[in-house]
Amino acid sequence: xxxxxxxxxxxxxxxxxxxxxxxxxxxxxxxxxxxxxxxxxxxxxxxxxxxxxxxxxxxxxxxxxxxxxxxxxxxxxxxxxxxxxxxxxxxxxxxxxxxxxxxxxxxxxxxxxxxxxxxxxxxxxxxxxxxxxxxxxxxxxxxxxxxxxxxxxxxxxxxxxxxxxxxxxxxxxxxxxxxxxxxxxxxxxxxxxxxxxxxxxxxxxxxxxxxxxxxxxxxxxxxxxxxxxxxxxxxxxxxxxxxxxxxxxxxxxxxxxxxxxxxxxxxxxxxxxxxxxxxxxxxxxxxxxxxxxxxxxxxxxxxxxxxxxxxxxxxxxxxxxxxxxxxxxxxxxxxxxxxxxxxxxxxxxxxxxxxxxxxxxxxxxxxxxxxxxxxxxxxxxxxxxxxxxxxxxxxxxxxxxxxxxxxxxxxxxxxxxxxxxxxxxxxxxxxxxxxxxxxxxxxxxxxxxxxxxxxxxxxxxxxxxxxxxxxxxxxxxxxxxxxxxxxxxxxxxxxxxxxxxxxxxxxxxxxxxxxxxxxxxxxxxxxxxxxxxxxxxxxxxxxxxxxx
Amino acid sequence: xxxxxxxxxxxxxxxxxxxxxxxxxxxxxxxxxxxxxxxxxxxxxxxxxxxxxxxxxxxxxxxxxxxxxxxxxxxxxxxxxxxxxxxxxxxxxxxxxxxxxxxxxxxxxxxxxxxxxxxxxxxxxxxxxxxxxxxxxxxxxxxxxxxxxxxxxxxxxxxxxxxxxxxxxxxxxxxxxxxxxxxxxxxxx
Numbered sequence: 001x002x003x004x005x006x007x008x009x010x011x012x013x014x015x016x017x018x019x020x021x022x023x024x025x026x027x028x029x030x031x032x033x034x035x036x037x038x039x040x041x042x043x044x045x046x047x048x049x050x051x052x053x054x055x056x057x058x059x060x061x062x063x064x065x066x067x068x069x070x071x072x073x074x075x076x077x078x079x080x081x082x083x084x085x086x087x088x089x090x091x092x093x094x095x096x097x098x099x100x101x102x103x104x105x106x107x108x109x110x111x112x113x114x115x116x117x118x119x120x121x122x123x124x125x126x127x128x129x130x131x132x133x134x135x136x137x138x139x140x141x142x143x144x145x146x147x148x149x150x151x152x153x154x155x156x157x158x159x160x161x162x163x164x165x166x167x168x169x170x171x172x173x174x175x176x177x178x179x180x181x182x183x184x185x186x187x188x189x190x191x192x193x194x195x196x197x198x199x200x201x202x203x204x205x206x207x208x209x210x211x212x213x214x215x216x217x218x219x220x221x222x223x224x225x226x227x228x229x230x231x232x233x234x235x236x237x238x239x240x241x242x243x244x245x246x247x248x249x250x251x252x253x254x255x256x257x258x259x260x261x262x263x264x265x266x267x268x269x270x271x272x273x274x275x276x277x278x279x280x281x282x283x284x285x286x287x288x289x290x291x292x293x294x295x296x297x298x299x300x301x302x303x304x305x306x307x308x309x310x311x312x313x314x315x316x317x318x319x320x321x322x323x324x325x326x327x328x329x330x331x332x333x334x335x336x337x338x339x340x341x342x343x344x345x346x347x348x349x350x351x352x353x354x355x356x357x358x359x360x361x362x363x364x365x366x367x368x369x370x371x372x373x374x375x376x377x378x379x380x381x382x383x384x385x386x387x388x389x390x391x392x393x394x395x396x397x398x399x400x401x402x403x404x405x406x407x408x409x410x411x412x413x414x415x416x417x418x419x420x421x422x423x424x425x426x427x428x429x430x431x432x433x434x435x436x437x438x439x440x441x442x443x444x445x446x447x448x449x450x451x452x453x454x455x456x457x458x459x460x461x462x463x464x465x466x467x468x469x470x471x472x473x474x475x476x477x478x479x480x481x482x483x484x485x486x487x488x489x490x491x492x493x494x495x496x497x498x499x500x501x502x503x504x505x506x507x508x509x510x511x512x513x514x515x516x517x518x519x520x521x522x523x524x525x526x527x528x529x530x531x532x533x534x535x536x537x538x539x540x541x542x543x544x545x546x547x548x
Numbered sequence: 549x550x551x552x553x554x555x556x557x558x559x560x561x562x563x564x565x566x567x568x569x570x571x572x573x574x575x576x577x578x579x580x581x582x583x584x585x586x587x588x589x590x591x592x593x594x595x596x597x598x599x600x601x602x603x604x605x606x607x608x609x610x611x612x613x614x615x616x617x618x619x620x621x622x623x624x625x626x627x628x629x630x631x632x633x634x635x636x637x638x639x640x641x642x643x644x645x646x647x648x649x650x651x652x653x654x655x656x657x658x659x660x661x662x663x664x665x666x667x668x669x670x671x672x673x674x675x676x677x678x679x680x681x682x683x684x685x686x687x688x689x690x691x692x693x694x695x696x697x698x699x700x701x702x703x704x705x706x707x708x709x710x711x712x713x714x715x716x717x718x719x720x721x722x723x724x725x726x727x728x729x730x731x732x733x734x735x736x737x
Binding site: 171175 | 568582590592
């Protein structure tokens with residue numbers, strides 16, 4: 001606890017823990033991708049690892065398959081990507097970028113991390129419960145989730161703990177930005193990364209309580225016999241449920257998506273911030289229309305809270321309500337386009353250095369663009385009718401989060417590794433990592449758009465073996481699975497690079513000649529961050545003034 | 549500690565409190581909107597709940613809860629004013645603690661009455677809403693009570709800073725607003 005009160009230790013703790021959860025989430029994906037590629041074929045040694053109850057004869061049972069899918073989503077979103085993007089990068093770099101000696105509430109930050117760790121361990125341990133882990137998807141829709149095994153209860157408790165953890169971390173980060181900025185560092189002189197982190201923290205702070213409230217309702221339904229989400233007359237296998245009824249399953253969807261849609265922006269905004277930092281430093285250019293970008297990131301965060309029901313267009317909502325959410329959904333793309341356009345225009349006339357960090361940042365732009373553009377048909381009722389619940393949806397949000405946010409996170413690691421360790425990552429290994437990841441990620445996710453357009457449902461245990469419409473797509477699944485395996489192999493290159501470079505990499509203080517404040521101190525930064533408290537006299541990006 | 553550092557900490561604590569309160573508002577508003585949505589969509593839940601006999605049995609809870617919360621708010625304000633003027637604190641600083649205990653006790657009593665009358669959480673969505681909304685409030689009040697107790701203990705040597713008491717007062721203000729919303733929405737509408 002004492003050491004965790006240092007924001008740098010806290011950031012590294014978040015990075016390590018979320019990294020481990022990322023590996024867990026990835027392995028879960030490999031398991032169910034095997035089932036999709038070769039439905040009903042035994043996985044070697046699966047019985048030895050998962051037992052006869054989950055994988056008799058090495059074949060994954062449907063119940064276990066759905067646990068893997070639900071926990072893959074939950075682990076990747078709640079335990080891996082968000083803590084990496086906000087907990088790790090935010091805790092480590094925001095105080096440095098604003099010239100602060102640390103976080104405003106270091107003990108709150110540490111408590112937030114410990115709660116996150118406990119929630120993660122609890123959710124992961126639910127696999128050993130009778131009935132296994134949660135298996136109702138990461139969305140946990142009732143009534144299915146209420147009737148699910150005890151793993152769902154653990155999932156809900158975990159979500160409640162993660163909500164408190166997010167709140168503590170967000171308060172600590174935002175109060176630091178408000179009160180601990182260096183003299184002269186006005187709001188419009190903040191690095192764009194800080195703005196993106198501030199908006200992310202605000203979203204977590206204001207949107208997560210809705211999911212916590214929903215979790216309380218669902219916990220009550222599961223353990224106290226209430227019927228918040230159970231309608232009257234509900235029967236399971238022709239047997240009426242012994243509950244009072246009178247509830248509404250759509251209430252869960254409203255509360256869930258009130259968090260879960262802004263959660264997409266929680267994943268994207270820090271990525272935008274990272275890409276802005278990397279592009280400016282590696283193209284030697286000032287951020288194009290900084291003020292406009294700040295406005296766009298604020299608008300994007302605020303607007304993201306009024307679009308949630310586009311996930312529910314097919315639930316029978318009124319035309320008026322449906323029209324409202326379709327319009328807000330189309331409108332939310334405006335600030336996104338502003339951000340992407342500004343980042344692209346920043347490159348114009350720049351002295352671009354194609355470092356690994358820059359390659360990942362540049363790759364983020366079209367990948368995020370593809371993820372964003374493919375979201376538009378999902379936000380419109382008529383096309384949503386066709387594409388809803390198909391692999392198209394999976395392709396869409398994975399392009400935002402996997403080659404989107406993940407590429408930005410990789411860019412952040414390559415860019416800031418010298419700041420954390422005082423040494424550079426090896427660029428040759430980095431290039432192998434980048435090219436391998438770029439090709440394999442696209443090989444995994446691109447076919448999903450076609451599968452979705454052909455009507456293949458996203459939730460089928462056998463990949464659609466029983467349906468004629470899915471037949472042409474079945475041959476793609478083995479290729480996608482092998483691509484996922486190859487993706488994992490390329491991440492091993494990344495891990496080897498980090499381990500090797502941390503000890504033997506080329507020593508570097510500020511290899512990119514970046515001008516933001518975190519580079520104004522030694523690498524790694526000392527306790528208290530700055531030997532002399534910095535005073536800010538100008539904008540964060542000064543690459544065209546001969547000051548770099 | 550330099551005055552600059554002190555001012556920074558006060559500013560951070562102020563910002564942190566507002567953010568915490570905003571998050572709490574969203575939590576209680578989400579619970580409340582769940583109640584509103586369920587009630588508005590129900591065909592059998594049109595009778596004002598006040599007309600139900602069980603409600604009369606828990607009237608003391610409503611009255612005492614309101615009084616305790618007003619007391620906690622007013623007393624914290626007095627405590628803050630005393631701290632600001634450097635006046636010696638009295639036994640009154642313990643009143644928020646007592647108020648929180650009072651709310652918790654009153655809630656336990658009301659919940660007990662509900663259970664004995666066969667209106668437990670599983671009986672109906674109306675009863676379940678009552679348990680969740682008032683239970684969440686009681687937990688919030690208990691949390692405020694714990695903080696007040698800690699600060700009252702520290703305050704034996706007049707150590708609790710004025711800005712901290714201002715934040716506690718805001719917290720009790722929020723609890724009051726939540727409580728009045730529950731009373732109006734659940735008992736009178």
